[in-house]
Amino acid sequence: MATAFKVEPAEPVLSVQGLTTSFRVSGDWHAAVRDVSFDLAHNETLALVGESGCGKSMTALSIMGLVPKPAGRITAGRIMFEGSDLVSLDREAMRRIRGNRISMIFQEPMTSLNPVLTVGFQVAEALRYHRAMGGAEADRAALDLLEQVKIPSAARRFKDYPHQFSGGMRQRVMIAIALACRPQVLLADEPTTALDVTIQAEVLALLAELKQAYGMSMVFITHNLGVVAAIADRVAVMYAGEIVEVAAVRELFRRPRHPYTELLLRSIPRVDRHVSHLETIEGQVPSIAAMPAGCRFAPRCPLREARCDAPPPLAGAAHHVVRCWVRSEGGGHG
Amino acid sequence: MAEILLAVERLKKFFTAKRGFPNPETVTVRALDEISFMVKRGEAFGLVGESGCGKSTAGRSILRLVEPDSGRVTYAGEDILAADAARMRVLRQKMQIVFQDPYASLNPRRMIGKALAEPMLVHGLGTPTEIEERVEALLAEVGLPPDSRWRFPHEFSGGQRQRIGIARALTVGPELVVADEPVSALDVSIQSQILLLLRGLQDKHGLSFIFISHDLGVVRWFCQSIAVMYLGRIVEIGPIPGIFDEPLHPYTQMLRRSSPVPDPEIRIEPARFGGEVPSAVNPPAGCHFHTRCPHATDICRQIYPAWREVAPGRGVACHLHGS
Numbered sequence: 001m002a003t004a005f006k007v008e009p010a011e012p013v014l015s016v017q018g019l020t021t022s023f024r025v026s027g028d029w030h031a032a033v034r035d036v037s038f039d040l041a042h043n044e045t046l047a048l049v050g051e052s053g054c055g056k057s058m059t060a061l062s063i064m065g066l067v068p069k070p071a072g073r074i075t076a077g078r079i080m081f082e083g084s085d086l087v088s089l090d091r092e093a094m095r096r097i098r099g100n101r102i103s104m105i106f107q108e109p110m111t112s113l114n115p116v117l118t119v120g121f122q123v124a125e126a127l128r129y130h131r132a133m134g135g136a137e138a139d140r141a142a143l144d145l146l147e148q149v150k151i152p153s154a155a156r157r158f159k160d161y162p163h164q165f166s167g168g169m170r171q172r173v174m175i176a177i178a179l180a181c182r183p184q185v186l187l188a189d190e191p192t193t194a195l196d197v198t199i200q201a202e203v204l205a206l207l208a209e210l211k212q213a214y215g216m217s218m219v220f221i222t223h224n225l226g227v228v229a230a231i232a233d234r235v236a237v238m239y240a241g242e243i244v245e246v247a248a249v250r251e252l253f254r255r256p257r258h259p260y261t262e263l264l265l266r267s268i269p270r271v272d273r274h275v276s277h278l279e280t281i282e283g284q285v286p287s288i289a290a291m292p293a294g295c296r297f298a299p300r301c302p303l304r305e306a307r308c309d310a311p312p313p314l315a316g317a318a319h320h321v322v323r324c325w326v327r328s329e330g331g332g333h334g
Numbered sequence: 335m336a337e338i339l340l341a342v343e344r345l346k347k348f349f350t351a352k353r354g355f356p357n358p359e360t361v362t363v364r365a366l367d368e369i370s371f372m373v374k375r376g377e378a379f380g381l382v383g384e385s386g387c388g389k390s391t392a393g394r395s396i397l398r399l400v401e402p403d404s405g406r407v408t409y410a411g412e413d414i415l416a417a418d419a420a421r422m423r424v425l426r427q428k429m430q431i432v433f434q435d436p437y438a439s440l441n442p443r444r445m446i447g448k449a450l451a452e453p454m455l456v457h458g459l460g461t462p463t464e465i466e467e468r469v470e471a472l473l474a475e476v477g478l479p480p481d482s483r484w485r486f487p488h489e490f491s492g493g494q495r496q497r498i499g500i501a502r503a504l505t506v507g508p509e510l511v512v513a514d515e516p517v518s519a520l521d522v523s524i525q526s527q528i529l530l531l532l533r534g535l536q537d538k539h540g541l542s543f544i545f546i547s548h549d550l551g552v553v554r555w556f557c558q559s560i561a562v563m564y565l566g567r568i569v570e571i572g573p574i575p576g577i578f579d580e581p582l583h584p585y586t587q588m589l590r591r592s593s594p595v596p597d598p599e600i601r602i603e604p605a606r607f608g609g610e611v612p613s614a615v616n617p618p619a620g621c622h623f624h625t626r627c628p629h630a631t632d633i634c635r636q637i638y639p640a641w642r643e644v645a646p647g648r649g650v651a652c653h654l655h656g657s
C-alpha cells in the first residue's frame with residue numbers, strides 16, 4: 001500500500017508482550033507458549049503459522065482468557081488491549097470483552113455451534129447478552145449479519161439447525177456470531193482448515209472483505225502457508241511454542257531467514273508449478289516436556305553451530321526479526 | 335504403450351442412509367455413479383475432488399472392501415468382481431490400502447512387530463524366521479528404528495504411524511497401493527517425508543498407486559495422471575501437468591484457481607458462487623455442476639454431458655467440450 005505521507009505508526013490495537021502459558025505435565029509446569037510478543041496494528045491481518053502443537057491456539061486462548069484450568073495458566077507476560085492488561089483483568093471484566101471487543105472463531109466448528117438451537121437464535125445471542133437488545137431487535141440484527149456473511153436465503157434459513165447447513169455455511173454462521181458486536185480484534189483459529197478449497201477461497205475472501213468493512217484487526221491462525229500468502233499482511237512463524245520469525249508477508253516469502261521457515265517453504269508441493277526437489281525437515285517437533293535447552297529447532301537444523309546450545313533471542317531490524325544465532329547476524333538489510 | 339494394470343468400468347455404488355433431524359428420512363446416496371478410468375503399471379493415479387464426492391468409496395469398491403452395485407474392475411486382465419473368496423485372497427496380496435489415519439486401523443494393544451507379521455502369517459508368506467527378517471527390513475525401508483517392533487501404536491507420532499501404515503501395506507508385496515489421503519493429517523515437514531518415502535517405493539518396486547487427495551499441489555507432485563470427481567462422477571481425466579496447466583472442465587478450473595499457493599504475488603481467485611454445495615443425495619439434474627458453473631446454459635441444466643475423449647488419455651464431461 002503506497003501512501004503519499006509517511007504516517008507515524010499508531011498505537012497497536014493489541015500488544016502481546018512476553019506471553020508464557022504453561023501446562024502441568026506429570027507434576028511439572030512446562031511452557032506451551034514461551035515469551036511470545038507481537039503487536040497488532042489497526043486493520044491489520046497478522047498470520048500465526050506453524051505446525052501442529054506449536055502453540056497457535058494456546059496463544060489465542062490466552063488472549064481470550066480461556067486457557068484450560070487447572071492444567072494450564074499464563075505464567076508471564078502482558079496482553080495490552082484498550083488500555084488494560086487482559087492478564088490481570090477479573091472474570092467479569094473479561095466476560096465483557098470476550099465476544100464483544102475481541103472475538104474468536106474456534107478451531108472445531110462442530111463443537112462451537114449448539115446443535116439443538118437454531119442458527120438465528122445463536123447469532124442473536126451475543127447481541128442480547130452484550131448489547132442488551134430485545135428479542136425482535138436482536139433477531140433483525142442477526143438476520144442482517146447472516147446476510148452480510150452471504151448465507152443464501154438467510155431469512156428462510158434463520159430457524160434452521162446447524163446440521164442443516166454444510167460445513168462452509170456453518171463457518172459463515174460462526175463468522176456472523178464472532179462479528180455480531182463489531183469487535184476490534186478477531187482471532188480466527190484455522191477458520192478454513194476443515195473446508196474444501198473452493199469454499200475456503202470464498203470464506204477467505206469474505207473475511208478479508210468484512211475486515212475492511214468493519215475496520216477490524218485480525219489474528220489469523222493456520223498451518224497452511226498457501227493460506228497465509230492469500231490473507232496475511234504480516235506473518236509470525238511459530239515453532240515449538242516460540243515465535244521464530246516475524247516479517248511482512250512479501251518479505252517473509254521472498255527472503256525467509258529462519259532455517260525453519262526456509263525449509264518449510266521448500267517442502268510444500270505446489271499446484272502452480274513443478275517442484276523438482278521437495279525439501280524435508282528430518283525428525284519431529286519436540287514435546288513440551290522435552291524441549292532442547294538452547295535453540296528449540298537445533299536438533300533438526302542444518303545450520304546448527306556450538307552457540308546454538310544457548311537460546312537465541314528474537315533479533316533484527318523491526319520489520320524483520322528472527323530467532324536464530326546464525327541468521328540474525330548482519331540482519332536489518334534494506 | 336505401458337501396460338494397463340487396472341481398468342475400472344462404469345463402477346457404481348449407491349448407499350441408503352437415514353438423514354435429517356428431527357424427522358430422519360431414508361435417502362439414496364449416489365456415492366459412485368458409473369465411474370471409469372485406467373491405471374497403468376508403475377503409475378501414480380490421483381483421485382481428487384471435494385469432500386463427499388466419492389473418492390474413498392471408489393478406492394474401497396475397487397478392493398471390494400465395500401461391494402459395488404455394478405460395473406467391472408479388471409486387474410491385470412482378471413475380473414476382480416467375479417473372483418471367489420479364495421481368488422480374492424490372492425488378489426488382496428497384490429492390492430493394498432493405506433488410510434489417512436493409520437491409528438484407527440491399528441490394534442492399540444498389539445505391538446508393531448506383531449501387526450506387521452500378521453498379514454504375512456495369514457497369507458503364509460514364509461517361515462517365522464523369514465517373517466521376522468522381513469519385518470526388520472520393512473521397518474528400515476520406511477525409516478523406523480528397529481526397536482519399533484516392541485512398541486505400541488500410541489508411542490508413535492502421526493508421521494511415524496503413517497510409516498507403520500505404509501509398512502503394513504507392503505508386507506505382502508503388493509503391486510498396487512490405494513493410498514486414501516495418506517498425508518492429509520500430517521504437518522508439511524512430515525508430509526514431505528512421507529511423499530518422498532512413497533516416491534522412493536514407487537521407483538524401487540515399480541509400485542502403482544491410486545492416490546486419493548484433496549490437495550492439488552500434493553497430487554501434482556506425486557501423480558502422473560488424475561481424475562477429477564464431482565458428486566459421484568468423474569468430470570475430467572488427464573495427464574499431469576497438462577490438466578493443471580490447461581484444465582478443461584469448469585470445475586477443474588475452479589479447483590485450480592481456488593488452491594492456495596505459497597506466494598503472496600499469486601492471489602487465489604474465489605468462485606463468485608456463494609451458494610450451498612449440492613450433495614450426492616440429490617445431485618442437480620443435467621450436469622451436476624451446473625448450479626455452480628459460470629458457463630452453464632439450458633442444455634447443462636437438462637442433460638448430463640457425454641464423456642468425450644479430447645486427446646489420448648485426456649477426457650472431459652462438459653457441454654462446452656461436446657461434439
Ligand SMILES: Nc1ncnc2c1ncn2[C@@H]1O[C@H](COP(=O)(O)OP(=O)(O)OP(=O)(O)O)[C@@H](O)[C@H]1O
Nearest residue numbers: 023032051052053054055056057058059068071288
Ligand atoms: N490441556 C493440556 N495439557 C497439557 N498440554 C497441553 C494441553 N493443551 C495443549 N497442550 C500443549 O500445548 C501445546 C500447544 O498446543 P496448541 O493447541 O496451542 O497447538 P496448535 O499450534 O494450535 O496446534 P494445532 O495446529 O494442532 O491446532 C501442545 O504442544 C500441547 O501439547
Ligand SMILES: Nc1ncnc2c1ncn2[C@@H]1O[C@H](COP(=O)(O)OP(=O)(O)OP(=O)(O)O)[C@@H](O)[C@H]1O
Nearest residue numbers: 349350351363365384385386387388389390391614
Ligand atoms: N457406508 C456408508 N453409508 C452411507 N453413506 C455413505 C457410506 N459411505 C460413504 N457414504 C456417503 O457417500 C458419499 C461419498 O463418500 P466418500 O467417503 O466416498 O467421499 P470422499 O470423496 O472420500 O470424501 P472425503 O474427502 O470427505 O473423504 C458421501 O455422501 C458419504 O456420506
Ligand code: SF4
Nearest residue numbers: 621624627634652653
Ligand atoms: S457442462 Fe455446463 S454446467 Fe457443466 S461444467 Fe460444463 S459448462 Fe458448466
Ligand SMILES: [Mg+2]
Nearest residue numbers: 056057058107
Ligand atoms: Mg490449534
Ligand SMILES: [Mg+2]
Nearest residue numbers: 389390391514
Ligand atoms: Mg474419503
